[in-house]
Structure formats: C-alpha cells, structure tokens
Amino acid sequence: MRAPFLLLLALLAALLAAASGLDLHRLSQPVAGQAFNDADTVDTLREMVRIESISGNELRMSQWLADRLMGAGWDVEQQQVEPSRYNVLAYHPANRHRLKALFSSHIDTVPPFLPFSENAETMFGRGTADAKGSVSAMIHAAESLNSTIAAVEGVIDPTQLGLLFVVGEEVNHIGMRHANELNLHSVEHFVSGEPTESLLAVGHKxxxxxxxxxxxxxxxxxxxxxxxxxxxxxxxxxxxxxxxxxxxxxxxxxxxxxxxxxxxxxxxxxxxxxxxxxxxxxxxxxxxxxxxxxxxxxxxxxxxxxxxxxEPFICDTIPGFNTTIVAYNTDLPFFEGDHKSYLLGPGSITVAHTDDEQISKRELVDAVGLFRRMAVHMLAQ
Ligand SMILES: [Zn+2]
CATH class of the missing domain: 3.30.70.360 (Alpha-Beta Plaits)
Incomplete structure (x- = not known):
C-alpha cells in the first residue's frame, strides 16, 4: 500500500505546483553547490563575430558552429540549403524526433563586415546584436540546463531542447523555409533570438x-x-x-x-x-x-x-517576462507547424544594421539566464 500512497502524494504535489504556476526563477537557478559559468558566452560570441558571415557566405560560420556543438556532445545535422550554405540543427541523440522546444536564430549578417573590437563593458562588430549574441546566449543556456534545480528535481528533461541556427534570414528567410523539411513536428515551443533588448516581444509588424x-x-x-x-x-x-x-x-x-x-x-x-x-x-x-x-x-x-x-505576427508570452513590440521582420512566420512562438534576444535593433553595431557584455550574460528561464517554462509544460 505504501508505494501507491507515495505516488498519490507525488501526483497531488505536481497538481498543486501546476495550479500555482511554476517558480521559473527558482527552478532555473543552479542546484546547490554548483554555479553557472555564463561568462563563457562572451568568449563564444567573440569567436563568432570574428567570422564574416554576410548572407550567402555563411559556410565558415556553420562549420564553426557544428564543430563547437559536436565538441560539447550534441548530435549535429548540417542541412544544405544551397551550395555552400548550411543550417545547423543540434539535439540530444535520444530525442531527434521528440524535441519539445527549439532555440533558433540566424547566422547570417547584413553587409558590410565590421571587424570585432571590445572594451571592458561592450563588444563591437557585425553580428554582435543581430543575431550572434542570441546564438551564443542560447547555446550556453541550453548547455547549462542540466545543472538547474528544474532538471535535477525532474521538472524538466533538458534533452528535449534543440538548437536550430539558419542561414539567409536577412535576405529572404531561405534557411528557415528549408528547415521545415527537417521533420521537427514534435516541437511545441519555438524561440526566435533577435535583438529585443532582452524583452519578450508580444509581436512584430x-x-x-x-x-x-x-x-x-x-x-x-x-x-x-x-x-x-x-x-x-x-x-x-x-x-x-x-x-x-x-x-x-x-x-x-x-x-x-x-x-x-x-x-x-x-x-x-x-x-x-x-x-x-x-x-x-x-x-x-x-x-x-x-x-x-x-x-x-x-x-x-x-x-x-x-x-x-x-502579415503581422503575434507571439506568445511567458508570466514574469517584461514585454515589448518590434517593427522588424523575423523567421518566426516562416517556421511552420502547430507551436507556441516567442521572440527575445539581447542587444538593440537600433544599432543592428548600422556601423555602430554592439552589445553590452552584461546584457549578453544576463540573456543566458533569461533563455534558461524560458527553457524551464517550455519544457515543464
Ligand atoms: Zn536578425
């Protein structure tokens, strides 16, 4: 009798937690005795911005990303979109067709290439905000999910989160259009990383x-x-x-x-x-x-x-996140299927596409925590 009774108690506790809403802040913190090393996000972004990847010339960037992700234990598929242009899909080997949530952004940039530079607080260069900052923060959020309270307590299964980085967003969304052939039908939550000043966009024009x-x-x-x-x-x-x-x-x-x-x-x-x-x-x-x-x-x-x-696009929101609206286009309308869509990323659109493109290191590192909270929200549903 004891085991079924404990099971019942556990079920009741789970129901109560669901009814009261998740404490995203607590659940996305590191389990006791561990800490996140989010500062690595700055190193990853530094390396990515040094690689020129103007739309049409994303090959080196996709290869670098694939190597980086495989090195961290992800299974990686490089999907050919056109000759020498590849989307990068990363996932846990067990869950290729059971991905529940996807972090996605684009690896192409507008011209011209702006070389990387930095000072103590800020990183400069093409793609720092639009959108390699999002790519870097998403990778580090996904890779640190294992040591969150949510994962350790079994509230989420971090292996149900995948990463999809595409080419061609800045021109004609060709990368995302092709990504629809990747059979990602299990995805229930889709996050697009674009510079929203780290606010959750309620929609875009x-x-x-x-x-x-x-x-x-x-x-x-x-x-x-x-x-x-x-x-x-x-x-x-x-x-x-x-x-x-x-x-x-x-x-x-x-x-x-x-x-x-x-x-x-x-x-x-x-x-x-x-x-x-x-x-x-x-x-x-x-x-x-x-x-x-x-x-x-x-x-x-x-x-x-x-x-x-x-058409304009209306996004989904998450309790506890500050919101904004944006006036630019994204890949969100081009990812087909029945899923919730979210739009958030570090950096400002007001410097994207300008000679002064930049991102604050503080905001970049904080975005890792925001993406981690989003992941807990999505995977715990
Ligand atoms: Zn962008």
Missing amino acids: GMWKFRLEIFGRAAHSGYPHLGESAISPMLDLLRELNTMALPVSDLLGPTTLNIGILGGGVAANVVPDYASAEIMVRVSTNLAEVKTLIERVVRDRATITDLSEN
Whole structure:
C-alpha cells in the first residue's frame, strides 16, 4: 500500500505546483553547490563575430558552429540549403524526433563586415546584436540546463531542447523555409533570438515591399514641352504616400512607410523618361487593408510590382517576462507547424544594421539566464 500512497502524494504535489504556476526563477537557478559559468558566452560570441558571415557566405560560420556543438556532445545535422550554405540543427541523440522546444536564430549578417573590437563593458562588430549574441546566449543556456534545480528535481528533461541556427534570414528567410523539411513536428515551443533588448516581444509588424515605376518620354531639356517627365509625377506621388494616414494597431502601433530607393533619369539636360522607387511598409494591422489604401493613392499614376510581403505576427508570452513590440521582420512566420512562438534576444535593433553595431557584455550574460528561464517554462509544460 505504501508505494501507491507515495505516488498519490507525488501526483497531488505536481497538481498543486501546476495550479500555482511554476517558480521559473527558482527552478532555473543552479542546484546547490554548483554555479553557472555564463561568462563563457562572451568568449563564444567573440569567436563568432570574428567570422564574416554576410548572407550567402555563411559556410565558415556553420562549420564553426557544428564543430563547437559536436565538441560539447550534441548530435549535429548540417542541412544544405544551397551550395555552400548550411543550417545547423543540434539535439540530444535520444530525442531527434521528440524535441519539445527549439532555440533558433540566424547566422547570417547584413553587409558590410565590421571587424570585432571590445572594451571592458561592450563588444563591437557585425553580428554582435543581430543575431550572434542570441546564438551564443542560447547555446550556453541550453548547455547549462542540466545543472538547474528544474532538471535535477525532474521538472524538466533538458534533452528535449534543440538548437536550430539558419542561414539567409536577412535576405529572404531561405534557411528557415528549408528547415521545415527537417521533420521537427514534435516541437511545441519555438524561440526566435533577435535583438529585443532582452524583452519578450508580444509581436512584430508585417511588411509589404513594392516597386513603383513611371514611364515618360525623353526630350531635350531646353524643349521640355516635347517630352514627358517621369520624375516630376513620381515626386508628387511619393510626397502623397509619405504623408498619407496609415492604420494603427492597439497592440503593434503605427503602420509606417519608408521610401528606400529612388531612381530615374540619365542626365541633367534630358527630360527623364523613367523613374522608379522601392518602398517598404511595416504593417501593424493587416496586409490587405494597407495595400488597398496605398493602391487607392497610386491608382494609374504608376505601376506597382509586389516584391515581398507578410502579415503581422503575434507571439506568445511567458508570466514574469517584461514585454515589448518590434517593427522588424523575423523567421518566426516562416517556421511552420502547430507551436507556441516567442521572440527575445539581447542587444538593440537600433544599432543592428548600422556601423555602430554592439552589445553590452552584461546584457549578453544576463540573456543566458533569461533563455534558461524560458527553457524551464517550455519544457515543464
Ligand atoms: Zn536578425
């Protein structure tokens, strides 16, 4: 009778714990007598930023990561996406098809390469924030899960957490699109690591990228009445687009529009017969509504060519985490399946893609603890 009675007690205790919510802070601490060595995260990031991995040139980075992870005992698959471009999937040998949660980020960066440098508090260089800081913190969080109270008390099984690092996020999400062929259907929780200043994003805006073109008729600039300028009406149209009212979402804030590229004309003394503009709209409500509003302004004044688009994305949240919204795109909408999605990473998007890209060492090390808490939350469900 004794064994079933103890089992019943254990069950009751588990039910009580579930009803009261998990103490993520306590469970993600190291078990007595052990300590985390999160400072290694700085060394890992230092090595990664020294490797140039601008989108399309990720080969050395993926090889370095695969070696690094295999050296730590992970089973690693390198998935070919294109010649010389590989996603890296790491998992515990027992759980290839039973992964419950995935930490994921991207290993490509925008150009140009910015060499690594550092001082006592800060690391500088391309990818420090977007997104190698997340990659490094995720690896160290995953590898330190074993010595958490949650693991030692059997609340979680750390081997159900995998790592997926992909190519091509900065251009067309080709890496994540291919990762859908990796048979990761068991995954219930998916974390994307991108610079959110270590806040949990409640969602990110969608986007619509399109090109406008106007065709006119060339003429000698001294006889403009013989031609038809393409640039003048383009300027009028762009001014209208720049100042038009765009929808606002309570959750994701305003929809915004950026005229990123402008072209046209051949010489100052020629009436221009061609003008073009590339525009990116960050959509906070829904794509169809925003496209209709803009198409109503453009009408037949220019041709519109769709270049790329996706809907806004709403993320899942975790009790106890501070939240934010972000205005950039991520790989999250491109990972298919029925799972919860989270977005968090150290570093700021305001320095990503700039010549001043950097990350605070303190924030980087703290992110390891945040990712560990997320892992406990996800694996204990
Ligand atoms: Zn990124």
